[in-house]
Amino acid sequence: MSLTDLTIRGLAEALARGETSSEEATRACLERIRTTDETLGAFLHVDEERALERARASDARRREGKALGPLDGIPVAIKDNISLRGMPTTCASKILEGYVPPFDATVVERLEEAGAVVLGKLNMDEFAMGSTTETSAFRVCRNPWDVNRSPGGSSGGAAAATAARQVFGALGTDTGGSIRQPASHCGVVGIKPTYGRCSRYGVVAYASSMDQVGTFGRTVEDAALLLQAIAGHDPRDATSLDEPVPDWVGALEGASLEGMRIGIPKELFVKGLDPEVESTVRAAIAQLVSAGAKVEEISLPHTEHATAVYYAIAPAEASSNLSRFDGIRYGLSVREGGMRDLYEKTRAAGFGTEVKRRILSGTYLLTKEHQPLFQRAQRIRTLIRRDFEEAFAKVDVIVSPVAPTAARRLGEAFESPVESYLADTLTLLCNLAGIPGMSVPCGFTSRGLPVGMQVLGRWKDEASILRLGAVYQRETDWHLQAPPEVA
Amino acid sequence: MARADWEAIIGLEVHAQLLTESKIFCGCSTAFGAPPNTQTCPVCLGLPGTLPVLNEKAVEYGVRVGLALNAKIRETSVFARKNYFYPDLPKGYQISQDDLPICYDGHLVIETAEGERKVGIIRAHLEEDAGKNVHDPAGGPSRVDLNRAGVPLMEIVSAPDIRSADEAVEYLKNLRSILVYLGVNDGNLEEGSMRCDANVSVRKKGETGYRTRVEIKNLNSFRFLKQAIEYEVDRQIRTWEEGGQVEPETRQFDAQAGVTRAMRAKSEAEDYRYFPEPDLPPLRVDEAFVAKVRESLPELPREKAARFQRDYQLSAYDASVLVADKEVADYYEGAVEAYGGSAKTVANWVINEVLRLIKESPEGIRATRAEPAKLAALLRLLDEGKINAPSAKTILEQVHQTGADPEEVMRQKGLEQVSDVALIEAAVEKVVAAHPKELETYRGGKKALFGFFMGQVMKELRGQGDPKVVQAALRKALDG
Numbered sequence: 025m026s027l028t029d030l031t032i033r034g035l036a037e038a039l040a041r042g043e044t045s046s047e048e049a050t051r052a053c054l055e056r057i058r059t060t061d062e063t064l065g066a067f068l069h070v071d072e073e074r075a076l077e078r079a080r081a082s083d084a085r086r087r088e089g090k091a092l093g094p095l096d097g098i099p100v101a102i103k104d105n106i107s108l109r110g111m112p113t114t115c116a117s118k119i120l121e122g123y124v125p126p127f128d129a130t131v132v133e134r135l136e137e138a139g140a141v142v143l144g145k146l147n148m149d150e151f152a153m154g155s156t157t158e159t160s161a162f163r164v165c166r167n168p169w170d171v172n173r174s175p176g177g178s179s180g181g182a183a184a185a186t187a188a189r190q191v192f193g194a195l196g197t198d199t200g201g202s203i204r205q206p207a208s209h210c211g212v213v214g215i216k217p218t219y220g221r222c223s224r225y226g227v228v229a230y231a232s233s234m235d236q237v238g239t240f241g242r243t244v245e246d247a248a249l250l251l252q253a254i255a256g257h258d259p260r261d262a263t264s265l266d267e268p269v270p271d272w273v274g275a276l277e278g279a280s281l282e283g284m285r286i287g288i289p290k291e292l293f294v295k296g297l298d299p300e301v302e303s304t305v306r307a308a309i310a311q312l313v314s315a316g317a318k319v320e321e322i323s324l325p326h327t328e329h330a331t332a333v334y335y336a337i338a339p340a341e342a343s344s345n346l347s348r349f350d351g352i353r354y355g356l357s358v359r360e361g362g363m364r365d366l367y368e369k370t371r372a373a374g375f376g377t378e379v380k381r382r383i384l385s386g387t388y389l390l391t392k393e394h395q396p397l398f399q400r401a402q403r404i405r406t407l408i409r410r411d412f413e414e415a416f417a418k419v420d421v422i423v424s425p426v427a428p429t430a431a432r433r434l435g436e437a438f439e440s441p442v443e444s445y446l447a448d449t450l451t452l453l454c455n456l457a458g459i460p461g462m463s464v465p466c467g468f469t470s471r472g473l474p475v476g477m478q479v480l481g482r483w484k485d486e487a488s489i490l491r492l493g494a495v496y497q498r499e500t501d502w503h504l505q506a507p508p509e510v511a
Numbered sequence: 512m513a514r515a516d517w518e519a520i521i522g523l524e525v526h527a528q529l530l531t532e533s534k535i536f537c538g539c540s541t542a543f544g545a546p547p548n549t550q551t552c553p554v555c556l557g558l559p560g561t562l563p564v565l566n567e568k569a570v571e572y573g574v575r576v577g578l579a580l581n582a583k584i585r586e587t588s589v590f591a592r593k594n595y596f597y598p599d600l601p602k603g604y605q606i607s608q609d610d611l612p613i614c615y616d617g618h619l620v621i622e623t624a625e626g627e628r629k630v631g632i633i634r635a636h637l638e639e640d641a642g643k644n645v646h647d648p649a650g651g652p653s654r655v656d657l658n659r660a661g662v663p664l665m666e667i668v669s670a671p672d673i674r675s676a677d678e679a680v681e682y683l684k685n686l687r688s689i690l691v692y693l694g695v696n697d698g699n700l701e702e703g704s705m706r707c708d709a710n711v712s713v714r715k716k717g718e719t720g721y722r723t724r725v726e727i728k729n730l731n732s733f734r735f736l737k738q739a740i741e742y743e744v745d746r747q748i749r750t751w752e753e754g755g756q757v758e759p760e761t762r763q764f765d766a767q768a769g770v771t772r773a774m775r776a777k778s779e780a781e782d783y784r785y786f787p788e789p790d791l792p793p794l795r796v797d798e799a800f801v802a803k804v805r806e807s808l809p810e811l812p813r814e815k816a817a818r819f820q821r822d823y824q825l826s827a828y829d830a831s832v833l834v835a836d837k838e839v840a841d842y843y844e845g846a847v848e849a850y851g852g853s854a855k856t857v858a859n860w861v862i863n864e865v866l867r868l869i870k871e872s873p874e875g876i877r878a879t880r881a882e883p884a885k886l887a888a889l890l891r892l893l894d895e896g897k898i899n900a901p902s903a904k905t906i907l908e909q910v911h912q913t914g915a916d917p918e919e920v921m922r923q924k925g926l927e928q929v930s931d932v933a934l935i936e937a938a939v940e941k942v943v944a945a946h947p948k949e950l951e952t953y954r955g956g957k958k959a960l961f962g963f964f965m966g967q968v969m970k971e972l973r974g975q976g977d978p979k980v981v982q983a984a985l986r987k988a989l990d991g
Contacts, residue, residue: 106560224562390594
């Protein structure tokens with residue numbers, strides 16, 4: 025087994041024992057990026073020098089007996105919509121080409137304060153709009169399990185890099201499934217915590233009322249270790265939860281599912297669901313039952329409206345959030361003609377098709393004439409939230425598939441954008457409700473493509489979903505499978 | 512034109528900067544006049560990923576304004592985004608409040624020709640200011656200064672209860688005075704700390720509905736406000752009378768020409784696509800907070816005027832003149848206290864003399880070096896008979912300019928009053944002897960000549976004679 029195959033916990037222990045160094049691990053990751061990323065396209069930016077410098081600083085701390093904790097010296101990477109001072113942040117969009125933030129996102133600050141070594145910025149769908157990473161303006165990102173397939177998205181780079189052992193873990197963002205869905209497609213763990221659990225300060229906004237930073241790891245524990253470091257109240261984000269963060273990682277030791285009630289929402293096992301995906305997830309549920317959990321069918325009656333509601337609210341917020349990209353202060357600026365031309369030409373040249381589609385539909389929806397639609401969407405969102413409250417009165421967690429199919433072939437999503445939107449239904453409920461969700465690898469299709477199981481928890485109850493995931497991984501070895509070597 | 516058949520319907524929208532030390536959504540300073548873009552940070556520059564955090568002081572000031580305007584304070588108000596593109600608007604939207612403003616349903620009392628009247632305040636809400644586009648007069652590229660971006664503003668919207676340009680000026684003066692009293696605004700219209708737009712329409716007396724309304728932007732002085740409204744009301748009456756249509760539009764006032772000109776039609780007006788600001792939770796202002804702010808409210812102009820009338824026996828007019836500017840009111844009370852004599856006398860001297868001396872100075876009452884204690888000392892010299900009133904005025908002018916001690920000035924200028932009876936009698940004797948003809952006429956019954964003799968004697972005494980002693984001596988000499 026090579027160094028890069030270790031989990032975060034495994035590497036942390038090896039570092040603690042002095043068997044390796046952060047510099048060595050960092051070099052191993054950089055080497056993997058060099059050999060695999062031309063094909064995979066997971067990274068948009070790699071800063072080797074900065075990474076090695078930080079790795080050496082970590083090693084120095086350790087030599088002095090001042091190691092910071094389990095993340096000290098661990099090579100990771102962050103999605104390119106998260107600001108890191110001095111490193112380009114493009115959101116995979118031409119409109120932000122050349123923009124270098126002069127400040128760190130709070131989650132980056134915390135990650136680095138914990139000693140993690142950030143190697144670079146990860147590929148994504150442009151402004152996180154998409155679920156295949158194919159709307160990236162810069163490069164194609166491929167699924168390590170089948171390079172003709174998409175890694176999912178929008179945090180496709182983060183999922184692919186974690187699966188392909190380019191990094192030990194990563195930060196992504198999830199607005200409608202952008203962490204869980206690519207995690208499922210790439211066979212890694214992806215956690216989207218409760219809305220407000222992680223600060224959004226420095227994370228480029230897509231749909232502010234749903235955007236949430238989360239983590240990728242090859243195990244539940246790894247993803248939890250990263251989450252533990254970045255979660256917590258931030259006075260710079262007025263929507264961040266002002267609550268203490270429980271010791272999630274500590275609680276995983278010796279955890280059991282005895283007595284845990286699992287809800288199976290009938291609305292999430294419906295037509296369009298690939299039979300292989302369904303049987304894989306049902307087998308996983310059976311395994312959870314044999315581990316001591318109780319299963320109960322539940323209903324989330326407003327699910328059928330979720331996609332329509334999401335694709336009203338998210339583009340509406342996005343249309344406003346993306347107004348600041350006007351060519352005046354930073355990023356792309358097409359300076360021909362007058363003020364109006366500056367706006368129109370810059371935005372026409374800078375944004376890709378999917379982003380324009382959402383800006384247009386969102387702008388349309390917010391006009392006076394169509395405000396009633398927007399308000400109706402908000403009301404249904406409340407009903408969806410209530411569905412979950414009622415469900416969670418009966419069960420502790422909810423389990424479902426993450427996506428109706430395994431990873432799709434590159435190009436497939438563009439053939440039918442509406443179908444592609446509908447495929448997001450399973451994940452975006454969680455964002456509409458603001459509750460935590462996770463994807464855990466639970467098997468493979470006959471083609472050898474990973475399938476993930478989605479676990480949703482009560483508002484602020486990340487602990488239960490982490491517990492379920494950790495116990496499941498004790499009982500299974502899906503997460504230990506590595507994708508084939510990329511040529 | 513039957514002008515008298517028409518009435519004007521006017522509502523004002525005032526944007527007032529709140530004097531917080533830092534901006535409404537970030538920690539940057541709000542100080543005026545710094546070099547361009549030096550008071551900015553990632554948040555007020557609208558850099559990607561930044562988020563607003565509400566300044567609690569701005570909320571406190573907003574509640575202060577609401578309470579002073581007799582408005583209701585909404586327990587849960589909501590910030591909203593107003594979306595439009597402009598280079599001075601870094602995020603492409605302004606964070607404001609839409610259908611749930613923090614203050615609503617208040618009123619402000621103004622004095623009109625027909626007596627006191629309440630002008631309704633429909634709403635007052637919190638929002639952030641935009642930056643400033645700076646254009647190159649030589650035609651080079653325009654630049655943007657974002658120092659002002661994010662400075663807290665309160666937008667105060669009156670009901671269409673104002674009926675004339677004079678009433679509009681009165682409303683704005685009262686509002687300004689209240690804001691300055693509250694310590695939330697410096698009242699400086701020229702520097703843009705307060706900016707005023709007017710909504711104007713006219714209708715025939717007796718009509719109950721409203722006719723087309725026109726908005727006039729940026730009326731940033733009392734004079735422009737008055738001129739613009741007067742012009743616009745005339746224009747609209749003329750238009751209707753001539754069988755034309757007043758177009759719903761936004762107009763601007765050309766101060767040079769004294770006319771309003773169309774800027775854009777309301778039909779072209781942008782749809783601002785308001786929606787609740789997802790980056791800020793609803794703003795909750797509980798009763799305890801409101802109660803605390805209420806307790807901390809200073810005495811407001813109307814209360815102060817009432818107290819001045821009651822405690823100092825001032826006329827309504829004198830009281831209103833003194834309280835219009837809080838610093839003048841403080842000056843007055845300082846002088847009353849230092850003097851200890853008649854508060855009415857102090858009021859006369861402040862209103863007629865001190866305010867005249869500072870009339871043209873932009874610093875207001877701070878321009879005078881005749882501080883309250885010095886005015887009091889001067890009035891005591893008068894009471895003690897050491898000087899007479901004309902000399903007191905001369906001394907005051909000197910004290911106003913140099914800050915010297917009044918008694919010192921009196922001595923230096925030799926203005927001490929002559930009360931010495933022998934001296935005065937000698938002067939009387941001299942004057943009477945020099946005017947035998949007038950004496951004869953006087954004694955023949957033309958008593959009005961007494962004033963002439965009085966003047967001559969005072970002249971003889973270089974204006975410093977004690978009027979009472981002079982009068983007595985003269986009477987004795989003339990009437991024998």
